[in-house]
Amino acid sequence: EVHLLESGGNLVQSGGSLRLSCAASGFTFSSSGMTWLRQGPGKGPEWVSTISGSDSDGGTFYADSVKGRFIISRDNSKNTLYLRMDNLRVEDTAVYYCAKALYKWNPFDQWGQGTLVTVSS
Amino acid sequence: EKVMTQSPATLSVSPGERATLSCRAGQSVNSKLAWYQQQPGQAPRLLIYDVSTRATGVPARFSGSGSGTEFTLTISSLQSEDSAVYYCQEYNNWPVTFGQGTKVEIK
Numbered sequence: 001e002v003h004l005l006e007s008g009g010n011l012v013q014s015g016g017s018l019r020l021s022c023a024a025s026g027f028t029f030s031s032s033g034m035t036w037l038r039q040g041p042g043k044g045p046e047w048v049s050t051i052s053g054s055d056s057d058g059g060t061f062y063a064d065s066v067k068g069r070f071i072i073s074r075d076n077s078k079n080t081l082y083l084r085m086d087n088l089r090v091e092d093t094a095v096y097y098c099a100k101a102l103y104k105w106n107p108f109d110q111w112g113q114g115t116l117v118t119v120s121s
Numbered sequence: 122e123k124v125m126t127q128s129p130a131t132l133s134v135s136p137g138e139r140a141t142l143s144c145r146a147g148q149s150v151n152s153k154l155a156w157y158q159q160q161p162g163q164a165p166r167l168l169i170y171d172v173s174t175r176a177t178g179v180p181a182r183f184s185g186s187g188s189g190t191e192f193t194l195t196i197s198s199l200q201s202e203d204s205a206v207y208y209c210q211e212y213n214n215w216p217v218t219f220g221q222g223t224k225v226e227i228k
Contacts, residue, residue: 044220045219046219047216047218061215106155107155107170107210109167111165113164114164
């Protein structure tokens, strides 16, 4: 059974930093494209960033809203996905989910339960 | 512009009746269209991908259709556990985009 468990969410002041982690199990993590998405209060999901699996070119992709501030990475030896978030803004407040891709990068067939990031002014 | 527009915002349907949800893309998505179900306090769950393929374990009462820029999710006989918010998502290219959701209520 696929299991994704996010951690690292917290209350942080505007301009601060956080690192989110997503521990994966139940599938071949190294070859799976992995994604971070977020969902603000009362809003639909928003794609944040994707990293390719090892059988691809290892590419990374970012939403314009986080480009230059967030960095996605993975440690295949630990089956863990990361999201380093710097220069956080109030509008980054959301539940952050990690998700596994059904195909190379999309769609998202397994999601974690989410971790809450709150950015205060 | 990559915009996914869902309608209606809220749909109230009696148990056993059909529910029809719509999703319109701002440009062609080349059949790269998925539907997700989100129940309160839970993560979204993949229901349909590639317009009409049901994900593993999804009941047959859920079906997807459409082409080009117009897509539909149909719940053929609404059950109480289908009360949720439903999102469409296109994944034709980056950035992938979600609709704003349709809330399905049991009448």
